[in-house]
Amino acid sequence: MAETRDRALEAAIALVGEQGIRALTHARVDERAGLPKGSTSNWFRTRGALIAGLAAWLAESERADFTADDASSIQTPAQLVDALSGVIALQTGPLALRTKTRYALFLECAGDTELLGPLLEQRRVFVEWTVALLVGIGARSPREAARALMATGDGLILHRVTVDPDAEIRPVVERAVRAALD
Missing domain, CATH: 1.10.357 (Tetracycline Repressor; domain 2)
Incomplete structure (x- = not known):
C-alpha cells in the first residue's frame, strides 16, 4: 500500500515540477503514476491534504x-x-x-x-x-x-x-x- 502512496507522491513531484502547482490534481497524479482512478484520494482526501502530504514527503x-x-x-x-x-x-x-x-x-x-x-x-x-x-x-x-x-x-x-x-x-x-x- 505504501508503494502506491510513494508512486503518487513521485508523480505529484513530477507534475508540479514540470507544470506548476495548478497541475496538482488527484486525477492527474493517478494518471501520471499509472494508478487506478481514485488511488491518490484514498491517501489524500482533499487537495489541501495532497499538498500537505507532498510537502512532508518532499x-x-x-x-x-x-x-x-x-x-x-x-x-x-x-x-x-x-x-x-x-x-x-x-x-x-x-x-x-x-x-x-x-x-x-x-x-x-x-x-x-x-x-x-x-x-x-x-x-x-x-x-x-x-x-x-x-x-x-x-x-x-x-x-x-x-x-x-x-x-x-x-x-x-x-x-x-x-x-x-x-x-x-x-x-x-x-x-x-x-x-x-x-
Whole structure:
C-alpha cells in the first residue's frame, strides 16, 4: 500500500515540477503514476491534504539525501565550495523537478505555517549544518554568513532552474564562501 502512496507522491513531484502547482490534481497524479482512478484520494482526501502530504514527503526525501552526506569531511573553505557546488549541481540537474516543486510549494503555502512546517524544518536543519561548517572553517560571524551563503545559493538555484540551466556554479560559490570568511 505504501508503494502506491510513494508512486503518487513521485508523480505529484513530477507534475508540479514540470507544470506548476495548478497541475496538482488527484486525477492527474493517478494518471501520471499509472494508478487506478481514485488511488491518490484514498491517501489524500482533499487537495489541501495532497499538498500537505507532498510537502512532508518532499522534506523527508531531501532530509534522507542530506543526512547521507558526510559533513565531517568538510574542514576547509575549498571543501565547503566543493560540497555546496555539488549540492547546487544536484538540485539543478538530476533533482531539478524536486527543486521546482519545493519552490512551488513555498509559494503556494506562503501564509500557512502548518503546511510549510516540514519544508521550514528541513531548511532549519540545513541552516544549522551550514552554520556548523562555517564555524569549523573559521567564519567570524557564522550565522550571518550562513544567511548570506544560503541566499546566494537559493538565487543561483532559482536562476539555473528558471533562466539559465548552464550558469556557472563554482565561481559564484567560491565568492560567497570567501565573503563568508571576511
